[in-house]
Amino acid sequence: MLKRGDFVLIFYEGKKYLVSVREGQFHTHKDHFDLAELEGKKYGDVIFGKKGTPFFLLRPTIYDFLMRIERKTQIIYPKDIGYILLKLGVGEGKIVIECGCGSGALTTAFAFYVGSSGQVISYEKELAFIELAKANLKRLSLEERVTFKHREVSDLFDEEEVDAVFLDIKEPWELLKASYKALKPGHPLGILVPTTNQVIAILRELEKLPFVDTEVLEILVRNYKVNSERLRPEDQMIAHTGYLIFTRKIST
Amino acid sequence: MLKRGDFVLIFYEGKKYLVSVREGQFHTHKDHFDLAELEGKKYGDVIFGKKGTPFFLLRPTIYDFLMRIERKTQIIYPKDIGYILLKLGVGEGKIVIECGCGSGALTTAFAFYVGSSGQVISYEKELAFIELAKANLKRLSLEERVTFKHREVSDLFDEEEVDAVFLDIKEPWELLKASYKALKPGHPLGILVPTTNQVIAILRELEKLPFVDTEVLEILVRNYKVNSERLRPEDQMIAHTGYLIFTRKIST
Amino acid sequence: MLKRGDFVLIFYEGKKYLVSVREGQFHTHKDHFDLAELEGKKYGDVIFGKKGTPFFLLRPTIYDFLMRIERKTQIIYPKDIGYILLKLGVGEGKIVIECGCGSGALTTAFAFYVGSSGQVISYEKELAFIELAKANLKRLSLEERVTFKHREVSDLFDEEEVDAVFLDIKEPWELLKASYKALKPGHPLGILVPTTNQVIAILRELEKLPFVDTEVLEILVRNYKVNSERLRPEDQMIAHTGYLIFTRKIST
Amino acid sequence: MLKRGDFVLIFYEGKKYLVSVREGQFHTHKDHFDLAELEGKKYGDVIFGKKGTPFFLLRPTIYDFLMRIERKTQIIYPKDIGYILLKLGVGEGKIVIECGCGSGALTTAFAFYVGSSGQVISYEKELAFIELAKANLKRLSLEERVTFKHREVSDLFDEEEVDAVFLDIKEPWELLKASYKALKPGHPLGILVPTTNQVIAILRELEKLPFVDTEVLEILVRNYKVNSERLRPEDQMIAHTGYLIFTRKIST
Structure with missing residues (x-):
């Protein structure tokens, strides 16, 4: 009822x-x-x-909340979120750092999937985004699973030994060392960027650091017209949201 | 250690x-x-x-377990699994029916994400697949979250008021009524099929039943060569695994 | 000047x-x-x-004329036209039948590429389309290379021993026999249809006739934002125009 | 016979x-x-x-010759060739420069479509490629339509007032000025490169030169299994051949 x-x-x-x-x-x-x-x-x-x-x-469902989030920014879409969750192993009890919460779509998904025993730490320099993300989390009563840190990270995250890090910022190559230090060895880092220039800059920086198993990929969803007598793809589709990069820390 | x-x-x-x-x-x-x-x-x-x-x-991570599952069948891939989880709202405490466990990739993901308070009921007519799926679940110590039912469903699932149903069988149109009866009203059904003929048959049957918000889609992942001086997509990609169909039960 | x-x-x-x-x-x-x-x-x-x-x-260039054709119908796009030309071997001196001229985009391309020694025969049941196609051909002074036949074909084309046939009509499976009779042995037939149901109906009919080397495909063009500092795909793309089918007549 | x-x-x-x-x-x-x-x-x-x-x-057909060309290099595929022909307006009587003939696939298509009154000038620094391209042209009796120039171009092409230029070399940004000088005003230049780094380098250089209407795109072909009872895409597809760039000279 x-x-x-x-x-x-x-x-x-x-x-x-x-x-x-x-x-x-x-x-x-x-x-x-x-x-x-x-x-x-x-x-x-x-x-x-x-x-x-x-x-x-x-x-x-969680999908509907993610797609209908209150937004002031470009959001990360479910097609990418579902894949990020699996690649980063986000699940019950995990501790995850996110840098750049934007409107809070990925924050919400992380909070939903780490469960009541997990934790999300979200770094964000814009106070307005933190407030928006909090409002979006509240809809699903997930606000207590997220610790927001209102500041620009330049050097270090506060945490160590976290299970996964995700960067959704403009110049993620600036935070690869900080991500390295925060991660448990052997654990994954994920990054989302919209342009090939950013992918290139990240790869150049990653080559200098003790990360292995780097992957770059993009995910496309193609919807069909729901008509049993005329089954065919929709005329238009979203052609691009961003490139996903995944890599893993090794010990030195 | x-x-x-x-x-x-x-x-x-x-x-x-x-x-x-x-x-x-x-x-x-x-x-x-x-x-x-x-x-x-x-x-x-x-x-x-x-x-x-x-x-x-x-x-x-869970991704690696899913990609390296012991298999005797075509498996469902993470690109599809991540999206299915979000669309079906699979999370802590949910009760989910799966029909057709195959090698157990989706079973494993469902079990991982329903958490210790959730439950997966998996119907499968081939005993060999149940055993394989169990072995795969054991790797992640998830076997207790799944109840296997070794039988061919023709008419009814045993459960009622479940949060989501997923069908991965050859003729899913045969089980739309059974899925309807098992679901809570307003809740989602998901289906995966490899061919357009099957999509057409499903849509024809769905039109006769009290389901709304039907979607048909496919998900493509395109990997890039990881080379900062020569960034470009891989030469080959997986062009197709299957069509995903989602719909939701309404009350009559 | x-x-x-x-x-x-x-x-x-x-x-x-x-x-x-x-x-x-x-x-x-x-x-x-x-x-x-x-x-x-x-x-x-x-x-x-x-x-x-x-x-x-x-x-x-011919591309610009094709993209900016006066139209009353869905047109065939250059991405598909370029491929059709090569697959059908449309070139200097060839004789090609087209059934369904629509606004005349493909007609124009055929007329352009058969050269002054070639010939296009275009069957079309709607007089308005013939007039539109003629107006479009006139822009490129190609009208003399095309013979329009204003009628619905049900049984036979008038011609025999043509180099290629292309069908762009709603129920092309009705004209596979007529296409067979019109073609030189060993020569190609091309078809464009928007839906999978039509592809299925065509394949069913082709299986009964002496055609070999049948192919079904779709062509996607993905445009990029032209910005050297932010190279990335456009946000949206055309996801579907139609399925192309090619096959070849063998003698009986 | x-x-x-x-x-x-x-x-x-x-x-x-x-x-x-x-x-x-x-x-x-x-x-x-x-x-x-x-x-x-x-x-x-x-x-x-x-x-x-x-x-x-x-x-x-010309498609079959292009796909089955004798090759020592990566060839340009029909999906790209068909589009290049239309964009560059290659047709009867046109004069086209190509730089980098490779195995001669595009050379062959250009020669086929400029007709007996047109002309292709092909610059290539590797003698072995010229010989291979000539052998491939001979199959279609097109060798007289192509003038090969065995040299590395650094500064200028010999020709002026050509209808179109196409570059298929490693560092095409080096030849944008030479291409500019060779082209008729208002006429198109096309380029194919495999990597995003090359696209970026070309766009940077184009921004400094009097070219307008620059486009960057890629073309994907997705083949289907030809089975009327199980219509579905092939499992694998070619995910990438190259990025196409088109632009047009304006007068200064």
Whole structure:
């Protein structure tokens, strides 16, 4: 039974909206209903707008929260997040450093997957981003799993012996040594950058440091039109979000 | 400190091997060492072969276990697994049905991410696959999180009110009704199939059932040659593993 | 020296416009000039708008004509056209049947590449499309190389012993026998369709006929942002135009 | 009717071989026949090997010649060649400079498409490549359309007012000025390079020169398994051949 504060994914004519059960109105260009009416309904139910439009109430998954995050920046997308989680081994009880939280999409995924026994430390120089990321975490009650550090890192992270580090900043080559020092030996570092120039700069710097097993890759998702009589890809797709780089620390 | 039974990812000349600390020898075409020598070493260390070759000892992440699973079937790859986890909302405490465990790659990922409070129920008609999947789960000590059911499902799963269902079988359209009955309302169903004919058959059947928000997509990973002076994609890539279909149950 | 009727590709702030030297005005949201001013200019020159904006005068190539064709239909794109030309061996002196001229993009390319000694026969049931295709051919003075046949083909093309056939119609499987009869033995047939259902229907029919060496493929073009300091793919790309099918007639 | 010297594309169990009618034997691991037997046969015919295997005789198109060129280098593939032809406007009567002939695949396509009234000038510093390219041109009787210049260009091409220039060399940024001088104003330059570092170096140099409308792109071909009951992409594909760059000269 839905109660105040619960999140619902409204599905309507092929579009989806993430809302919470609260005072106020949900309206599209075509119809509307009071969000308070959601109280007492269940996931899977339909609610009818004032003009009779059916709105389906779906259970948002972590994917839906990530895709509908409040954002002031380019976010990291689920296609990349899912892969990052697996490559970095982010799971129950892990301690992970993230540098550059942006709007908090990856922060949210890390917090979700380290579980109640894990921990995320997020370094971010813009206070506005920290506040946004915190608000996004709150939706999923994950804010206690993340420690934000509001500062620009130039030399060292505070932590040592962490399970994984992820860099989502403009000049990640500046923080490869700091990442090295923070990581447990044999453990992974991940990086996301949008341009080939940045990939080149990172690879040049990595060659000088005791990291091995470096990989560079990109992930593409191609959606299809959902029509059993005319199955074909969508006309347009997202062609690029960023290049992912993974590498691992070895001892010296 | 590595001890008997621990898993180590050996990195050597750009290749990686997943081994456990035990009696026996690790050998490549070029050099070799005794696996027992790993005992007492640490992740990040290097071990030198009898001819002086350096072998780096890395901490395998869940990604490495998934990529190096013992297999008798086509496996589901991390590019798809990461996305499936997020779309289905697989996380701490969730109850998930999988139908068709194959070699157990997705089973392993599900078990890893539902955490100690979650549960995976895996239906599989081939006993050999169940045994293989169990062996793969054991490597990560995840076998207790999975209940295998050795039978062909034709009509109903035993469970009701599960958080997610995933089908990896030849004729998944046969089990859409069973999936519907097993799912909590508003919750997701995922399917993987290799051919467009299967996608078409699934979409035709889904149109008749109370599911909404159906998506069809494919995920492509493109690796780059790791060379800062000659950055370019690899010559070859995996062009296809399968089509992913996601949809959600609504109440009737 | 440009004279009345010549075509010019105007390049301005990253955009391109195909115009002819004639009475009238060229205007963008920002500036404008009289098209008659183009007379006497040369390709490569710059012309300044009334407000001082520089407009560069480029020589349109066949690519530019194909991309800027007057259209009432989905057109076939250069990425596909270039490949079709080579696969079908369209070159000097060849005789090619096309069924379904649409707006005439492929017709134009065929006419351009068969040369003055070649011939294109184009079957089309919609008179409006024939007129549009003719207008597009006229721009390149290629109209005499194409014979249009305004009718729906159900059984036979008029021609025999042609070098290549291309089908761009909704139900190409209906014309595989007709294509077979029209082709020289050992020569190629090409087909473009947007959906997998159509590909499947074509393959089913081809299996019954004396064709060999059937191929199915799709071509993707990925554009990059032209910035030497931030080289990266464009954010969006065209994900799909159609599936290309090629096969070859053998004698019975 | 096939006669001595004619080329035939042999199709057999999904594979294709380009052969000429001559003395000698055609043999696969399974069967064989005398090539002289091809004399008097026709395209589309079948020839039976000594053990009864059917070999189909197909008419090779320009695509087949390009794919089966004798090679000592990485060749340019039809997916790229078709696009290059259209972008550069290579057609009847055009004069085109190519720098770096490699094995002669693009040279052959240029020679084929400029027609009997056009001309290709090919600069190449390696004599062995010129000889190979000539041999490949001879197969299609195109050798008279190409003038080879055996030298390294550092400063100037001999020609002026050509319709298009294409560079397929290691450091094409060295020849942008020479290309500029050789081209007619408003006309196109094309370049192929395998690495992003080269693309970056070219863009940096182009920014200083009077070229406009620069584009960078890559073309991907994805083949499908030809099976009407199991339509799906091939497992593997070619992920990269090179980046294509196009730009156009403006007057100064």
